[in-house]
Amino acid sequence: MERIPILKMGEFLLVTIQVDMHDRLALTLQDDLTAQIVKFRAHGVLIDISALEIVDSFIGRMLASIASMAHLLDAETVVVGMQPAVAITLVELGLPMKGIRTALDVEKGMIALRGAILAAEQDGDASGIR
Amino acid sequence: MRVVSAESMEIRVSDDVVLVRQAVRKKSIALGLGLVDQTKVVTASSELARNTLDYGGGGKALLELVENGTRSGLRVTFEDQGPGIPDIQLALTDGYTTGNGMGLGLSGAKRLSHEFELWSKPGEGTRVSILRWK
Numbered sequence: 001m002e003r004i005p006i007l008k009m010g011e012f013l014l015v016t017i018q019v020d021m022h023d024r025l026a027l028t029l030q031d032d033l034t035a036q037i038v039k040f041r042a043h044g045v046l047i048d049i050s051a052l053e054i055v056d057s058f059i060g061r062m063l064a065s066i067a068s069m070a071h072l073l074d075a076e077t078v079v080v081g082m083q084p085a086v087a088i089t090l091v092e093l094g095l096p097m098k099g100i101r102t103a104l105d106v107e108k109g110m111i112a113l114r115g116a117i118l119a120a121e122q123d124g125d126a127s128g129i130r
Numbered sequence: 131m132r133v134v135s136a137e138s139m140e141i142r143v144s145d146d147v148v149l150v151r152q153a154v155r156k157k158s159i160a161l162g163l164g165l166v167d168q169t170k171v172v173t174a175s176s177e178l179a180r181n182t183l184d185y186g187g188g189g190k191a192l193l194e195l196v197e198n199g200t201r202s203g204l205r206v207t208f209e210d211q212g213p214g215i216p217d218i219q220l221a222l223t224d225g226y227t228t229g230n231g232m233g234l235g236l237s238g239a240k241r242l243s244h245e246f247e248l249w250s251k252p253g254e255g256t257r258v259s260i261l262r263w264k
Contacts, residue, residue, distance in 0.1 A: 023180070093174075
């Protein structure tokens with residue numbers, strides 16, 4: 001079965017979406033990624049969508065779900081590399097990509113991810129759970 | 131309006147939605163649309179193709195390059211023989227859905243297009259057509 005590869009990079013997981021995803025493939029990625037977060041005890045996930053020529057409501061929803069699921073599993077998500085034309089179209093489509101952290105490229109994404117993890121840890125310390 | 135070229139595609143499985151996206155991309159490049167306009171028409175087509183599959187139980191996409199005087203455009207029509215839409219006004223409302231989507235398909239596709247037409251009859255099916263001028 002066709003799958004999108006998930007790479008382990010230190011404490012992070014890196015997913016580079018390079019194919020035009022059909023819906024089933026997007027759902028498989030959701031399952032695979034959540035399993036890998038737990039397996040590697042990853043605290044951060046980078047999703048590189050620079051090769052994606054469109055993000056429609058299904059893919060957008062999939063990205064938002066991954067971010068929510070990862071958060072429940074104690075991992076932060078940053079989506080990187082969105083093409084300008086995709087950003088313009090998403091806003092016009094009316095897709096609320098709220099709650100999704102983005103960065104321009106993988107490098108900036110890593111910095112954002114470290115910041116987000118640090119913030120989450122401090123939150124956890126303050127409330128005494130984590 | 132004159133139809134310059136037409137291509138019909140079946141939408142039966144989720145892979146067909148991907149094929150429709152790719153065919154629409156090809157046509158919009160042939161028309162000479164810029165990258166942002168290409169992305170808009172491909173995204174709108176993706177939403178409607180998924181609707182045809184998920185709500186209409188499958189159907190057809192018709193891709194047409196059209197001309198109207200000096201203007202040229204790309205029209206994509208989606209047709210199914212599914213259950214139809216009982217309340218079109220409601221179906222065009224942002225966030226309204228009978229499925230498990232986000233309810234942005236129809237309203238979003240409309241916003242992304244220059245012209246939008248929707249015909250539906252309960253029990254007979256649905257036909258949605260979008261047009262983007264160059």
